[in-house]
Amino acid sequence: MAAKRKNYTEYELSKRRRDLLLQAAVTLFALVVLAVYLMPMAYGVITSLKTKAQTSDPGAPVWPAVAINFEYEGDDYDVLQVPTESGIRHWALVKKGRRASEFIDPANPAAGVIEWEGNWRQLEPVREFDVQWDNYPRAWETIDFARLLANTLIYAFVTMFGTVAASSCAAYGFARFNFPFKNVLFMVMIGTIVLPPAVTLVPTYAFFVNVLGWGGTWLPLIVPAMFGNAYNIFLLRQYFLTIPREMEEAAQIDGAGRVRTFVSVILPQAVPALTAVSLFHFFFAWNDFFGPLIYLAGNRDANPITVGLTEFNGLYSTETQLILAAAVISMIPPLLIFFLAQRVFIQGIVVTGVDK
Amino acid sequence: MDMFTEFGTARGQAKWSLRAAFRLTGAQRDEAKWGLIFLSPWLIGFALFYFAPMIVSFLFSLYDFTLSAPDEARFVGLENWVRMLARDPNTWETLFVTFKFALISLPIGMVSAFLLAVLLNSKHLMGRNVMRTLFYAPTMVPLIAAILIWSRVMNPQTGWLNQMIELTGIHAVGMDGLRWLDDPNLIYLAYTFIGLWGIGNAILINLASLQGVPTEMYEAASIDGAGWLRQLWSITVPMVTPVIFYNLVLSVVGLLQYFIVPWVLNLGSGYPEGTTNFYMVYFYKQAFTFQNMGYGATLAWFMFIIGLAITVLLFWSGRFWVYYAGENR
Numbered sequence: 001m002a003a004k005r006k007n008y009t010e011y012e013l014s015k016r017r018r019d020l021l022l023q024a025a026v027t028l029f030a031l032v033v034l035a036v037y038l039m040p041m042a043y044g045v046i047t048s049l050k051t052k053a054q055t056s057d058p059g060a061p062v063w064p065a066v067a068i069n070f071e072y073e074g075d076d077y078d079v080l081q082v083p084t085e086s087g088i089r090h091w092a093l094v095k096k097g098r099r100a101s102e103f104i105d106p107a108n109p110a111a112g113v114i115e116w117e118g119n120w121r122q123l124e125p126v127r128e129f130d131v132q133w134d135n136y137p138r139a140w141e142t143i144d145f146a147r148l149l150a151n152t153l154i155y156a157f158v159t160m161f162g163t164v165a166a167s168s169c170a171a172y173g174f175a176r177f178n179f180p181f182k183n184v185l186f187m188v189m190i191g192t193i194v195l196p197p198a199v200t201l202v203p204t205y206a207f208f209v210n211v212l213g214w215g216g217t218w219l220p221l222i223v224p225a226m227f228g229n230a231y232n233i234f235l236l237r238q239y240f241l242t243i244p245r246e247m248e249e250a251a252q253i254d255g256a257g258r259v260r261t262f263v264s265v266i267l268p269q270a271v272p273a274l275t276a277v278s279l280f281h282f283f284f285a286w287n288d289f290f291g292p293l294i295y296l297a298g299n300r301d302a303n304p305i306t307v308g309l310t311e312f313n314g315l316y317s318t319e320t321q322l323i324l325a326a327a328v329i330s331m332i333p334p335l336l337i338f339f340l341a342q343r344v345f346i347q348g349i350v351v352t353g354v355d356k
Numbered sequence: 357m358d359m360f361t362e363f364g365t366a367r368g369q370a371k372w373s374l375r376a377a378f379r380l381t382g383a384q385r386d387e388a389k390w391g392l393i394f395l396s397p398w399l400i401g402f403a404l405f406y407f408a409p410m411i412v413s414f415l416f417s418l419y420d421f422t423l424s425a426p427d428e429a430r431f432v433g434l435e436n437w438v439r440m441l442a443r444d445p446n447t448w449e450t451l452f453v454t455f456k457f458a459l460i461s462l463p464i465g466m467v468s469a470f471l472l473a474v475l476l477n478s479k480h481l482m483g484r485n486v487m488r489t490l491f492y493a494p495t496m497v498p499l500i501a502a503i504l505i506w507s508r509v510m511n512p513q514t515g516w517l518n519q520m521i522e523l524t525g526i527h528a529v530g531m532d533g534l535r536w537l538d539d540p541n542l543i544y545l546a547y548t549f550i551g552l553w554g555i556g557n558a559i560l561i562n563l564a565s566l567q568g569v570p571t572e573m574y575e576a577a578s579i580d581g582a583g584w585l586r587q588l589w590s591i592t593v594p595m596v597t598p599v600i601f602y603n604l605v606l607s608v609v610g611l612l613q614y615f616i617v618p619w620v621l622n623l624g625s626g627y628p629e630g631t632t633n634f635y636m637v638y639f640y641k642q643a644f645t646f647q648n649m650g651y652g653a654t655l656a657w658f659m660f661i662i663g664l665a666i667t668v669l670l671f672w673s674g675r676f677w678v679y680y681a682g683e684n685r
C-alpha cells in the first residue's frame with residue numbers, strides 16, 4: 001500500500017516536471033517567433049536613430065553609433081582600430097600611405113607620430129554609441145508632419161462621428177423593427193462587404209470630380225462616409241440584439257418616442273460597441289490611402305499622412321533614417337490607442353467573425 | 357453569429373413577396389415606417405454610392421469616354437469588353453500575376469494565423485495576454501509605415517532580414533545574396549512577409565473560435581490515445597473551419613484589390629520584370645492615370661464578376677468542408 005502511494009507521487013512529480021518543461025519550451029518557442037515577427041519594428045526604431053552614413057554601411061554595428069574623430073593640431077582625424085604587437089590600439093590616422101601610415105595615440109599625443117605598417121583601408125573605425133534623436137524633429141519638419149497630421153485627424157474625426165451616427169441608426173432599424181424586405185436588405189448590406197470598391201469607383205469619381213468639381217478636396221471621402229458602413233452596422237446590430245427589450249418598453253410607456261428611446265436608452269447601453277466602431281473607423285481613416293491618392297491628386301496641401309509619407313519616400317529615398325523616423329511617428333498614435341483600448345477593440349473584431 | 361452565417365439565416369427567412377407589404381396592420385405599418393426611417397441613412401447611401409454607381413459603371417463600359425473630354429464620349433457597344441477579353445494582353449497577364457501572388461500569400465497567411473492562434477491558445481504558454489497583445493501589435497502599424505520599414509529591413513546588404521538569415525548559416529547578405537525586392541523569384545514571398553504584419557484580425561478570430569471548442573472533445577480524444585497532432589487535425593481544424601472560411605472569403609476579395617504595396621514600392625511600374633503588375637494597378641492606370649473612364653469601368657466590372665464568381669464558388673464549396681456545430685447532416 002505504502003509502495004503504491006510512493007509510486008503515485010513519483011508519477012505526479014514527473015508529470016509536474018514534464019508540464020514545467022513543456023511550459024518552458026512552448027514559451028521559449030513563442031518568444032523566438034515573436035522576436036522574428038517584431039524584428040522589423042526594432043529595426044525601424046533603431047535605424048531611425050542612426051546617422052545617414054551608418055544606415056548604408058554594411059559593416060557598421062547594429063546599434064546607433066558614430067565614428068569618432070581626434071583633433072590634432074587644428075585638424076580632425078579618424079580614429080581607427082589598429083592591430084599592434086600589444087593588441088588592438090585606438091589611434092588617429094594623421095597621414096595615409098599605401099604600405100605604411102602615420103598615427104597619433106589620442107591618449108598620449110605628446111609622444112608624437114607612430115609609424116604603422118599595413119594598409120589603413122582594412123582598418124575598422126572606432127565607434128562610440130551615439131543616438132541621433134535629432135532625426136525625429138528633422139523628419140517632422142522635412143515632411144511637414146503637422147499639416148499631414150491635421151489633415152488626417154480632421155478627416156478621421158469628422159467621418160468617425162458621421163459614420164458612427166449613421167451606422168447606429170441603421171443598426172437599430174435592423175435590430176428592432178420589422179418591415180417588408182428586411183432580410184433581403186440585410187443580405188444586400190452584407191453583400192456590399194465583398195463588393196470590390198473599384199466597380200463603383202469610376203462613375204463616382206467622374207461625378208465628384210467633373211460634375212461637382214470636388215477634385216483636390218476631402219469632400220468625396222467625407223460625404224459617402226456619412227451614410228454608414230456595413231461592418232459597423234453589422235457589429236452594432238449584433239450588440240443591440242443583446243440589449244433586453246424591457247428597457248425600451250419602459251421608456252415607451254413613460255411616453256418617450258422612437259428617436260428618444262434610441263438616443264436615451266439604447267445608445268448609452270451600447271457604449272462598448274460604439275467605442276469599438278469608432279476605433280475601427282479611426283484606424284481605417286488613419287490608414288486610408290487609395291481614396292486620398294485619387295481624389296486629392298494635385299493638391300499636396302491636403303495630403304494625409306499616408307500619401308505624404310509615400311511622396312516623402314519617393315523624394316528622399318536615400319535618407320533612410322528620416323523615412324524610418326517618419327514611419328515610426330506615424331505608427332505611434334494607433335499603437336498607443338490600441339494598447340490603451342485593446343479590450344473593447346478585440347471584442348469588436350471577434351463579434352464580426354465568430355459564431356457565438 | 358458571424359456575418360456570413362447571418363447572411364445565410366437571412367436568406368432562409370427572406371420573404372420575396374410584395375403582397376405581404378400591403379397586408380400590414382396599422383401597428384405593423386407604424387413599425388415598418390420607423391424601421392425604414394432608422395434604416396434611411398444606409399438606404400440612401402446604398403442607393404447613391406453602391407447601386408447607382410454600379411449601374412452607371414456598366415453603362416460607362418459601353419462608351420469610349422475620357423474624363424478630360426467628356427463631350428467626345430461615344431457609344432461603342434461591347435467594344436471595350438471585346439478589347440479587354442480578346443485583344444488586351446494586359447488583362448490576362450495582370451490577372452495571372454494577381455492569382456499567382458494570391459496562391460502564394462493566401463495559404464502562408466492563413467496557416468500562419470491559425471498556427472499563431474493555436475500557440476497563443478496553448479495552456480502551456482506563460483504570459484498569454486501580453487503575448488497576444490504583442491502578436492497583434494504589428495497589425496496596428498499603418499500599412500504605409502510597414503511597407504517603408506519592410507522595404508529597408510529587406511535590403512540585401514544592410515537589412516536585418518538577410519543578416520538574420522546569414523546567422524543561421526545560409527548565405528543571404530550581399531548583391532549575390534537574397535535580393536527580396538529585386539528578384540522576380542522572391543518578390544511574392546517578400547510581399548507576403550509584409551502582409552504577415554496584417555494577420556492580427558485573422559489570429560484573433562481564430563483564437564476566439566479555438567476558445568469555443570469544448571474541452572471534453574480533447575479529453576475524449578486523449579483517452580482514445582490521439583496525440584497532439586492528431587487532435588489538432590481531427591478536432592481543432594474542423595471546429596475552426598467556419599472561421600477559416602470567413603477569413604478566406606475576405607482575403608480573396610482583398611487580394612483582388614491588391615494595390616498599395618506595389619504602388620508604394622515602385623509606383624506600379626511592375627518592377628521587377630513585370631511581376632508586380634497586379635490587376636488593380638492596371639485598373640488604376642487605365643482609369644486614373646490615362647483617365648480612360650470607359651475602359652476603366654470595364655476592367656472594374658470584370659473584377660466584380662470574377663470576385664462574385666469566386667465568392668459564389670467558395671460559398672458552394674463551403675457546404676462540403678465548413679463544419680457548423682449543431683447542424684444535422
